[in-house]
Structures are given as C-alpha cells and as structure tokens.
Amino acid sequence: MKDLLLSIVIPLFNEEENIGPLYEELLQILPKLNVFSTYEIVFVNDGSKDTSLDIVKKLAHQNTHVKVLSFTRNFGHESATYAGIINATGDAVVLMDADRQDPPTLIFEFEKAYQEGIDIAYGQRTKRLQESWVKKCTSKMFYPLFKFITNIDMPRDVGDFCLLSRKAVDMIKQLPERALFVRGLIYWLGLPKRAIPFVRRERGAGTTKYNYRKLTIFALENIISFSTVPIYWLLFFSLGIITLCGGGIVVALIMRLCGYVVMSGWTSLMMCMLFLSATILFALSIIGLYIGKIFQEIKERPIFLVDEKINFN
Ligand code: UDP
Ligand code: MG
Numbered sequence: 001m002k003d004l005l006l007s008i009v010i011p012l013f014n015e016e017e018n019i020g021p022l023y024e025e026l027l028q029i030l031p032k033l034n035v036f037s038t039y040e041i042v043f044v045n046d047g048s049k050d051t052s053l054d055i056v057k058k059l060a061h062q063n064t065h066v067k068v069l070s071f072t073r074n075f076g077h078e079s080a081t082y083a084g085i086i087n088a089t090g091d092a093v094v095l096m097d098a099d100r101q102d103p104p105t106l107i108f109e110f111e112k113a114y115q116e117g118i119d120i121a122y123g124q125r126t127k128r129l130q131e132s133w134v135k136k137c138t139s140k141m142f143y144p145l146f147k148f149i150t151n152i153d154m155p156r157d158v159g160d161f162c163l164l165s166r167k168a169v170d171m172i173k174q175l176p177e178r179a180l181f182v183r184g185l186i187y188w189l190g191l192p193k194r195a196i197p198f199v200r201r202e203r204g205a206g207t208t209k210y211n212y213r214k215l216t217i218f219a220l221e222n223i224i225s226f227s228t229v230p231i232y233w234l235l236f237f238s239l240g241i242i243t244l245c246g247g248g249i250v251v252a253l254i255m256r257l258c259g260y261v262v263m264s265g266w267t268s269l270m271m272c273m274l275f276l277s278a279t280i281l282f283a284l285s286i287i288g289l290y291i292g293k294i295f296q297e298i299k300e301r302p303i304f305l306v307d308e309k310i311n312f313n
Pocket of ligand 2: 097099101203208
C-alpha cells in the first residue's frame with residue numbers, strides 16, 4: 001500500500017474561529033502519515049453566516065489540496081457530512097467536526113487500522129470535556145435504545161469522527177434514501193470495524209449548534225428512519241389493551257347477570273376514556289412520523305444545494 005490519497009471531510013457552520021487552528025493542526029499531522037502520501041481537505045460550508053466561507057476560500061487559494069463545497073443555505077450537519085463523503089476522492093475518508101473537539105492525532109491510529117484491512121475505524125469517546133450532564137445522559141440512553149430498536153450494531157459513545165475505506169464510501173454512495181443518519185448508515189453496512197478510544201476535547205471556540213429541541217427531534221427522526229419496530233410495539237400494546245378490556249367486559253357481564261353492580265360512578269369511566277384517548281393520540285403521532293418520512297422520501301428533493309465548488313477538477 002503506497003501513494004494513497006486521504007480525504008478529510010469537515011462540515012462547518014459558523015466556525016470562523018476554529019478553521020485556522022484546525023487547519024494548522026492537520027498540516028502537522030498529514031505529511032507524517034505512512035500509507036497516505038497525499039491528502040485533500042474537503043470543507044463543506046453549510047450556509048455559514050460568519051466569515052467561515054471567506055476563510056476556507058482563502059485556504060483553497062493558497063493550497064490546492066484544500067477543496068471547498070459551499071451550500072446555498074444551512075441544510076444541516078448530516079447533509080453536509082453526506083455531501084463531503086460523496087464528493088471526496090480519497091482511497092479513505094476521515095470525517096471530523098470543524099470545532100476542534102476531534103483530535104487530529106487520532107488519524108495515525110485510524111491509518112494503522114486501515115492498513116490492517118479495517119473498513120471503519122471510529123473514535124470512541126472515553127471522556128467528553130465541557131459537555132453538560134444532560135447531554136451526556138441523553139446520549140448514553142440514545143445508543144442502547146437505537147441498538148435495541150433498530151438491531152444495528154452501532155457502538156456506544158461514537159460521533160462522526162471516523163475513517164471509512166473507499167469500499168465503505170462506495171457502499172454509502174449507492175444508498176438512495178434521503179432521510180440521512182450518516183452514523184447509523186455507516187454501522188448498518190456491516191463492514192469490519194474497530195474502536196479507537198479518545199478523549200473528546202472542548203470546543204475550540206463558539207457554542208454547540210445542537211440544542212435539546214434539535215437533539216430530541218434528531219434522535220426520534222433517526223429511530224423512525226431506521227426501524228418500523230415502534231409500530232409493532234403499538235400493535236402489541238393495543239392488543240394487550242383489547243385483551244384486558246375484553247376480559248373486563250366479560251367479567252362485568254357475568255357479575256351483572258349474577259346480580260352484582262361492578263362499576264359505579266364516572267371516575268373509573270373517565271380514567272379509562274382519558275387513558276384510551278391518550279393512547280390513540282400517541283399511536284397516531286407515531287404513525288404520523290412515519291407518514292412524514294414517506295412524504296419526505298417521495299418528494300425526491302435533493303438534501304442539499306451546492307452554490308460553489310472550489311478546487312474540484
Ligand atoms: N454543523 C454543520 N451544520 C449544522 C450544524 C453543525 O455543518 O447545521 C457542523 C459544525 O460546524 C461542527 C459539526 O457540524 O463542525 C458538529 O456540530 P456541533 O459541534 O455543534 O455539534 P456537537 O459537537 O455539539 O454535537
Ligand atoms: Mg462539537
């Protein structure tokens with residue numbers, strides 16, 4: 001294995017203070033790699049409103065290894081990551097965030113795994129500096145839940161920081177779906193993978209773009225996109241209620257025939273009615289989420305629009 005090209009894909013949204021330091025760090029690392037003798041850095045500007053685009057454009061003019069893909073507006077982190085993956089030309093592709101939380105030195109470990117024939121080498125967070133305990137707890141709950149519902153062997157405590165072999169990238173490129181959860185798709189492939197533990201650093205500058213509302217919607221969307229198991233849960237739950245209510249009616253009828261009055265007053269009636277209407281509303285909203293996903297897919301709208309492409313031949 002010699003003279004291979006490594007692509008670094010970096011989605012960014014308002015990261016003007018982080019781009020320069022991250023680029024400097026990468027320039028220290030990339031020439032020291034063994035099998036990857038050349039590199040390209042693909043910055044995907046996801047509709048930044050600060051000077052991020054000007055900064056990456058300047059870097060691209062100084063260094064032809066730097067490529068820029070700029071969207072017309074903000075399409076979201078997943079779309080930006082996906083756009084970077086499908087436009088990368090390397091023999092392997094590293095995905096990393098622009099905010100400097102992912103330490104570039106881990107690329108050495110990714111390279112070692114790649115040399116040993118691993119298709120997916122991923123950073124596994126042993127510690128997350130600066131993140132709130134609510135975020136740490138919800139993320140701890142999300143991974144087992146996602147695995148339980150979807151049956152996809154997605155490891156715990158992973159982000160998008162990973163290396164994908166060309167084989168993995170080409171497989172991802174073949175998938176036709178628009179509802180993207182890149183992390184889920186990567187592990188859905190079922191290719192050989194290896195965890196590389198690391199400490200997730202603090203953000204270089206700025207704040208996270210994911211608030212709790214966004215994170216909750218993100219988690220729900222991903223589960224809905226990957227699995228129909230929640231609909232089966234609803235089915236079994238409603239079957240349980242029907243059996244329970246049916247049994248209750250039979251018992252009440254028999255007792256009535258024997259001369260007993262089983263239920264009196266409206267409290268029990270109201271409780272049953274409220275419980276059942278809440279269950280129906282819950283079931284309807286889950287089904288609505290699935291219909292929403294179908295709606296998004298059948299529209300076949302592109303998931304991003306490119307305004308500018310620099311240094312792509
Ligand atoms: N990002 C993006 N588009 C968005 C939101 C975020 O490209 O709409 C980028 C962001 O610039 C960063 C990465 O995605 O490089 C991860 O975002 P962030 O650090 O806010 O997420 P967190 O690390 O808090 O999960
Ligand atoms: Mg971050």
